[in-house]
Amino acid sequence: MSSAKAPGTASVRPVPRPDHLSSYFKLAWRSLTLVTASGILYNAGLVAGPYFEGQLVQCLYDIISGRQTFPAMLRLAAAYLLVILTVQLLRSVKRFYVRRFANHTSRSMRQMLYNSLVNLDQAKAEQQDVGVLLTKAVADVDVCTEGMRKFTTELFDTGVVLIAYLALLFSYDWRLTLLSAGFTPLAYLGASLLRRKVTRANLAYKQSAGRLNSATLDRVGNALTYRVYGCDLNRDQAYEAALGNYEKMAARANFWENTPQPLYHCIAMTGIIWVLWLGSRNVTGQGWRNWDLAAFTTYLSAFGKMALKASSAARLFNSVQKAQVSWARIKPLMKPWIPPAPAPEAAAAAAPESGRQPLLDVRELACAWPGHKPLLQGLSFSVRPGEILGVTGAVACGKSLLGLTLLGELPYQGSVRLAGRELCQLGQVQLNQWLSYMGHDPELMSATVTENIRMGRPGAIQPALRVAALDKDVAMMQAQADTPVGLSGVRLSGGQQARLALARTCFRARPLLILDDPFAAVDAQTETVIFGQLRQLAREGHGILLLSHRLRLFPQLDQVLFLEQGQGMLSSHQALLQSCPSYARIYQEQTRQGGQVK
Known part of the structure; x- marks a missing residue:
């Protein structure tokens, strides 16, 4: 993803004491x-x-x-x-x-x-x-x-x-x-x-x-x-x-x-x-x-x-x-300015080399929602540059909980190392340098497509639109990328809202991407296009953690982490089909239904 400054984009001048x-x-x-x-x-x-x-x-x-x-x-x-x-x-x-x-x-x-x-x-x-x-x-x-x-x-x-x-x-x-x-x-x-x-x-x-x-x-x-x-x-x-x-x-x-x-x-x-x-x-x-x-x-x-x-x-x-x-x-x-993370190319240059140190290394992880007992325990897995790891399981199995924990938003037990450093020891700026995150909800603002992607930061948005398979949709809009999306994206379809959120995440993508259900509101054809773009990001040196309940494309993933009863089984798709009846059942049901959970 290019971080070049978009033509006509003014540089950001942080305001000292913005609450005055x-x-x-x-x-x-x-x-x-x-x-x-x-x-x-x-x-x-x-x-x-x-x-x-x-x-x-x-x-x-x-x-x-x-x-x-x-x-x-x-x-x-x-x-x-x-x-x-x-x-x-x-x-x-x-x-x-x-x-x-x-x-x-x-x-x-x-x-x-x-x-x-x-x-x-x-x-x-x-x-x-x-x-x-x-x-x-x-x-x-x-x-x-x-x-x-x-x-x-x-x-x-x-x-x-x-x-x-x-x-x-x-x-x-x-x-x-x-x-x-x-x-x-x-x-x-x-x-x-x-x-x-x-x-x-x-x-x-x-x-x-x-x-x-x-x-x-x-x-x-x-x-x-x-x-x-x-x-x-x-x-x-x-x-x-x-x-x-x-x-x-x-x-x-x-x-x-x-x-x-x-x-x-x-x-x-x-x-x-x-x-x-x-x-x-x-x-x-x-x-x-x-x-x-x-x-x-x-x-x-x-x-x-x-x-x-x-x-x-x-x-x-x-x-x-x-x-x-x-x-x-x-x-x-109006909070003090938090500097944007360096350009993805600069972060990628400092990323661990593929085959040696992983971008994300999780060992014996236990985590819970605030005020509740641990929902996940004993999880161990890693994501290296160039890999896509899928996380799935039944409804309410803890996928979103895992994503927020890896984002540093929830306390945990065990070890979570990001680029070789323990997650709980990293500040927000350091996390922003290594992580790009897409949540379950789009959280769009009443502004243009461009503003929703950039979020006040400079850069060309076209590569991000291509990753989210949204470039053709935007090209057909009346004002193209300057089209207002309405309050919380109400002028867009559910699929367009999700893809706009994905484009925002992939805009100046960091070395590690955590995507929570990016395919939830898109059809199978669009899902295939998006996955191809994500695979290309992986080839460029990014690691991707894909949290999804849709398993149609899981045969193409490098690894799969299946969550069940608070535990995790890590293996390839084919191995899980043979060794995990629950995973096999969910995959077969979705295959018969065209890849969707109904």
Whole structure:
């Protein structure tokens, strides 16, 4: 399997302290520097608008009065146009780099999230569906980065411009500004008072959306079972209840987020009464300052724009509060970066030579599910580079237990040596360098085929698709490898889900592959194709431990470990047919039934 970097794939930049939002801002300091420079210039330049508006009104009045000519109006309009073009150019620069910052932050968060879940402890993974968990977390990443984008944008579009407008207003009449702008803080106070309401409403909405997603997946994934057992009506009622709750929570969250906006605007604009009354007194010479028509128009325009910005800033608080809810949900998943294992070629180069030291050497192994008595005892076998060893037995004989034990997820007694070192002495990074594992459940996330295979790591996916016999299926999809697979792979068939999980396992395959029932949901023809690809991997120096209840291709394996009553019998397929009646019976039954256990 090639580990070459895929064209167009950016290198991964681990985020220091990924559970701190400040880390993501620091990582994008170059973009934020340009945002700061262009943002300050752009928003400071916005005060030119009210100034020129006042000058244009005064010029028009002077033309009507005969004190100015029309060319003066043209010169003033041309200067105004030039200033507007400059300001809008700065705005484009600022918005481009703000969006770039948001995109890079989203990518960094997703990379850290993927890495955390890829290295999730198997015991924790068994307690929750990682695919569903990742789908919900990615949605929270989107909300969080959108909040960060709005915060960064409004810091300049509201913060800097408010300071610029206030400076302009104070320069015209500081007493009037104190009176009229005094209502603006009330809009912020209103937003602050509603903060808990907004936070609670959005948290309830997120929780309801999660329950609805789970109910949808349950209803679709288990539709046949519910239909067979006559539970359709019951499950439909449960789904309708979840849907009704979701609609109610969505409406409530939308109400508290958007309804107060006109109220904020009205509060901030209340000061216009003072501007109209006292500003007109300034024009007539009866106020605190002597104004001409240009000064009054400039002040009125600047105040209106400042009040509008102030009310928008109050709404920003609601967006930030939504982002805080999402961040609180994904923060526990943001673990320190675990470096990916070296390329398979590098690991294979250090692998034991075939015929000498085995990749996996198991002696007198005993293991059990947590809280239970040992299910397997006295197992001894080995897997060398180039070999495929099959493990089988009756239902619940311990195949998956063996796989998880060899993965280092469960305690054991006896000896398990991986590349010459005891398994319990190896860290997670060392295990990842030597082991590739495919579990019984696909655990797909709601993303594209490519993202499900790469899991945030670079590399070409086509070789992995060929190993899983999925390349032709993907080629026929509308967006090919960029096709979304849906929540937990719901848009794929059961066989495609299993093969996508296999492709993920074989992507940058490690020297030893442990595959738990890779043929469970595929037909005989596809099974033959996949096995041929696995045999080719073995020829390249990989060792493969194949846990399967399907025995159709077991005659082609190098060794077979048959599990029965907690013990293991290790031999070739032909020898087991002669010496083990239970194995012979299962094989013969499957042969008569076309290779499937029914």
